Every structure is written in structure tokens, then in C-alpha cells.
Amino acid sequence: MSRRMRVAVSATGLCIVAATASATVTQVDGTIVPISDVGTPCFAATPPTCGMFNFFKCHGEEPPAVAAPGLDIIGDAAEQPQIFIPNTATPVIFEDLGEGAGFENSFGWYNVGDNVSTAVGRDANLHPVLGCGTAMNATGDATHHKGNTAYYLVNSEETVVTGCGGVGPGTISVDFAQERTAGRYKGGFIAFYLITPEDPANPGNRLPNRRNCGDFKADPASTPANLSLFGRIYFTEKDLNNDGDFVHDLVYKSKATAKGFLFGFEDLFRGGDNDFEDMLIRVQGLTPPCVPQAEVCDGLDNDCDGLIDNMDPDLQGVGTACTCDGIALTCDNGPRQGVCQVGVTACTSGSITCHGTGTPSTEVCDNIDNNCNGVVDDNIPMGAACDGPDADLCKEGFFVCQNGMTVCSDNTGNNVEVCNGIDDNCNGQTDEGNPGGGGTCGSSIGVCTPGTFQCQMGVLNCVGGNQGGPELCNGLDDNCNGVVDDMVVNVGQQCGTTNVGECDYGQTICVSGSLQCAGAIGPSPEKCNGLDDNCNG
Numbered sequence: 001m002s003r004r005m006r007v008a009v010s011a012t013g014l015c016i017v018a019a020t021a022s023a024t025v026t027q028v029d030g031t032i033v034p035i036s037d038v039g040t041p042c043f044a045a046t047p048p049t050c051g052m053f054n055f056f057k058c059h060g061e062e063p064p065a066v067a068a069p070g071l072d073i074i075g076d077a078a079e080q081p082q083i084f085i086p087n088t089a090t091p092v093i094f095e096d097l098g099e100g101a102g103f104e105n106s107f108g109w110y111n112v113g114d115n116v117s118t119a120v121g122r123d124a125n126l127h128p129v130l131g132c133g134t135a136m137n138a139t140g141d142a143t144h145h146k147g148n149t150a151y152y153l154v155n156s157e158e159t160v161v162t163g164c165g166g167v168g169p170g171t172i173s174v175d176f177a178q179e180r181t182a183g184r185y186k187g188g189f190i191a192f193y194l195i196t197p198e199d200p201a202n203p204g205n206r207l208p209n210r211r212n213c214g215d216f217k218a219d220p221a222s223t224p225a226n227l228s229l230f231g232r233i234y235f236t237e238k239d240l241n242n243d244g245d246f247v248h249d250l251v252y253k254s255k256a257t258a259k260g261f262l263f264g265f266e267d268l269f270r271g272g273d274n275d276f277e278d279m280l281i282r283v284q285g286l287t288p289p290c291v292p293q294a295e296v297c298d299g300l301d302n303d304c305d306g307l308i309d310n311m312d313p314d315l316q317g318v319g320t321a322c323t324c325d326g327i328a329l330t331c332d333n334g335p336r337q338g339v340c341q342v343g344v345t346a347c348t349s350g351s352i353t354c355h356g357t358g359t360p361s362t363e364v365c366d367n368i369d370n371n372c373n374g375v376v377d378d379n380i381p382m383g384a385a386c387d388g389p390d391a392d393l394c395k396e397g398f399f400v401c402q403n404g405m406t407v408c409s410d411n412t413g414n415n416v417e418v419c420n421g422i423d424d425n426c427n428g429q430t431d432e433g434n435p436g437g438g439g440t441c442g443s444s445i446g447v448c449t450p451g452t453f454q455c456q457m458g459v460l461n462c463v464g465g466n467q468g469g470p471e472l473c474n475g476l477d478d479n480c481n482g483v484v485d486d487m488v489v490n491v492g493q494q495c496g497t498t499n500v501g502e503c504d505y506g507q508t509i510c511v512s513g514s515l516q517c518a519g520a521i522g523p524s525p526e527k528c529n530g531l532d533d534n535c536n537g
Helices: 051-058 119-125 176-181
Strands: 005-010 013-018 092-098 106-111 127-130 171-174 190-196 232-235 249-253 260-265 279-284 321-323 342-348 351-356 397-402 405-408 451-456 459-463 506-511 514-518
Touching: 051 092, 092 127, 127 171, 190 279
Parallel strands: none
Antiparallel strands: 005 013, 092 171, 092 279, 106 127, 106 190, 190 232, 249 260, 260 279, 321 342, 342 351, 397 405, 451 459, 506 514
8 A cells, every 4th residue: 555645735834744654565456566576576585686675785775684774675665755855954965776777767856836747847847866868057948957067967877886886976965055045946845756768659668769868858869859858757746646546656764874765766657567676766865744753953843843953942962071073073163172172062053063162271291181282291391300219319300291190200220329539329428338349459479468449539449468569679579470570670770880981881680689780891900002991081
């Protein structure tokens, strides 16, 4: 059975009365629709012969047998709603999900109540969105549509989906706020239409001598030129269809998109093959006739009290805590940083936004962005000098901010006191404890005897014992190197009595522990030889 909708205009506006929906939709002959390619009802258990099943699966509307809570092709099929309010806060998205027909059809919208039953009315009041070859310009003529080309696909084909094929382009958005400004959208309900090139005089076949395209314009390339492309038209408002009570449009509420509806069309007169995937379209951004529900922020009167969004005290979803970072929600006064991201939800232009309420303050070391510049604990001044956890008392660091805590940057390790005349460990004392001292020093070789190291005036000295000295010619090992009278320092001195005449000085040498004069020439008796032998000058 089908569902009926009656539209009446009263002094207060448009009144919608809808009957209760049945579980399934049937044709006038009782056939449950849609049916599969082999003529059986298109239940989820009968793919892949069901074309609509495959189109749904490819576009995220999987039947429940594939992925819950997907669309039930039979159980979710409906003939209502037939009219809608388009979203004017954001563009409405039209998607060509599938074209399972031999005909190339066109799809578009019209204002409910406009004349769309005559050629003149269709030319004036139909607004194409998904075309099959007819161009559009700003003025329109017999072979061109009039409208905004940004909201029209001249040649719409099934949207490309990886693994599912498609040719594309098949997706376009229509800004109904702009369409209202342009005078095409009148601010009320809209409905949709499908035009096929089926020849009324020869059902099941397309119009001859022109391109394969159903449209309300003419084909300039036909033979003869400018033959009409108009075959048959079917409306989502079923009462406008000139086909008895046959069903030509099934409506599904999208499970994959918000405010989305799917329209599956049967483009053959009197029902044809009843597969309803001759042109399958998803439209996002539609609100059906008002059924009271919770008022939410969407630019619509959800609870049907005449008040929209912020004007309605029953508005839900506002005033709750949120983060004004522009990620989960748009920030209507941001996005913001740090503590300034604290906010509450608000309704802005039909969408829930986050309104930041946090205020900046001076940055402190707490791992929080207090001044809201996007950097945590930045530019915090260095503190006083400090000593780290080592054993010394030296202040070799400064108080700094690390990971939200004030810590001392001194990580130099322990300074041990050494013998250098400096207070190495910063305890106020110099060289205390005889650092480095106490060990045995010196030698027991030769004349030397051992002593001990003592820190004196910043220098380690060997104190006590005999440390030896320069090697002298005395039969002793004065320099304690284990050798007696080696490298004696008091040899090589001048010796002898004179160097006058034949006399000459010698040098001292060490012989058996005593100094002797070697090489000296002394005076001798004077001879008659012309020399000063006795060295008396």
C-alpha cells in the first residue's frame, strides 16, 4: 500500500497532513517493490541480482545483512515524505548514486504549489540539478536552462566510488539561500521531479531522432533541429503523476548522512521492471514536513512551535561545556588557545558552535597555557641561583620551569674538594680535610727517606723524611736514583793555580767520591827555551 499526503493552503500558511505508513510499498497490482533483476522481491538475502542493494552498499547505505543499522530495502521503502524544506544555512548536497536504466534522465526540484503540469509552467518553474546534456546559462532559451550554473551538473553520472566503479561527476551542492535571493526558491516546501526520454507513443522506447536525454528543453542537434527532449515526467508529489496510481518514486531516510533522503526512481510508464534504481539519488540537507520533536540547532523549527533555534527557549544542546579549539566544534569566537579554550556550546547560524569563555592571565609554571598564546609555560623568567641534588653546596644552576614544575637546573654532579687553594665544594672552607694528602711520598733509595703528602697553601707537598738533593761528588747517592755520583753537579769547575805562561787551568772531576783537578798545568823550573816555564810572567 502507498501513503498519501494532502496539501492545503489556509490563511495561516501551508498545512501538511500525512497518513500512517505501511511496512512495505506495493504497486497497484500488489507487487512488493522494489524487485530484483530476476523478478523477485529485493530482500537483503537476494544480492547480487538486486541493483538497488549494490548501489546502497557502494555508498554507505548497506542493508542490515551487510552492516547494521543499514537500510532495509523493502522495510524502509516509503512514498512519504513527498515534499521537503531545504536547508538554507548550508548548501544542500545532491549525489547521483546509481543509474541502472537505459534512459538518460534529468532530475531537479520545484517550489510546491507552482505550475509544473504544463510546458509553460515547467519551463518557468522546474529547476534542474542533475542533467543529461542540456546546457545552462543566465538567461535560458529553447535549448538552454536558465539558472546558476554553479548549482547544475550538465552531464551527471554515477558518483565514482573506489571498488564500485562510477563515471562521475555525480555530486553537486545547491545553496538555497542564494537561490532564494535569486528568486528561484520561494522559501517554502520543495519537491523533486524526474524527466525521462520515454516516447509516450511507443512505451519502453525513447524518443526518436534526438539524443538520449529526458529534459523539458529541445535538442539543437536533433533531426530536424530542436526536437523536444520531453518524454514523461514523474514527481515525488505522487498526485501530480499522470500514471494512475503507479508508484514511480521510493523514498528512504538515509542512515549514512544527516538530514539525507534517498530517492529511487522507476522511469518506465506503468511501473516497468519495478527495480527503482533507474536513477538513485541521495540529497543531504532536507527537512520533511514538521513532526514535533526536540528543538535542536539546525535553522529549523523542530518542535513546530514557530520558533527556531535561539528564539526557542526549548533549544537543546546549548550551554554545555565544550573546548573552543575548532576541532570537534567550530569556535564562534576563535579558535582559541590554552585556558581560553574553555567554553560552552551555542547555536550559531543553525549549527552548534563552541563559545570560548576562558580569559588569559600571566603565564606561570603549571603546564598550562595561561596567556592563551598557544605555548605552555613560555617566557617564564629564570629564578635565583640554586644548588642541585648533589652532595656539594655549590649553586651551579637556576630555578627554571620544566614540565609544569619549578626545578633547579643544577645537574653538574658533585664537586669534590681538591688541594688547590679554592673552596671547591662551596662549604666555606678551603682545602679542608687535607684533600689528596696522607699518602707516602719520597724514596728510600740512596740518602732519601720517605715522607707523607700534605696539602699546604693549595699545593700537595711531601713533608717529613729526606727527599734528597743534587748529586754531589761524595761517594753517596744524593739524588736517590740508585746510582752513586752520577751526573754530579759540582764537577767541571775551574781548578789549578794560574794560566800564565806555560801554566793552564783544569776542571774538577769526581774520582772515587772525591773531587780532583784534571788537566791543570802547573809551573816548572825555568829553562832557556824562550818560554815562561815557571809561570811568573
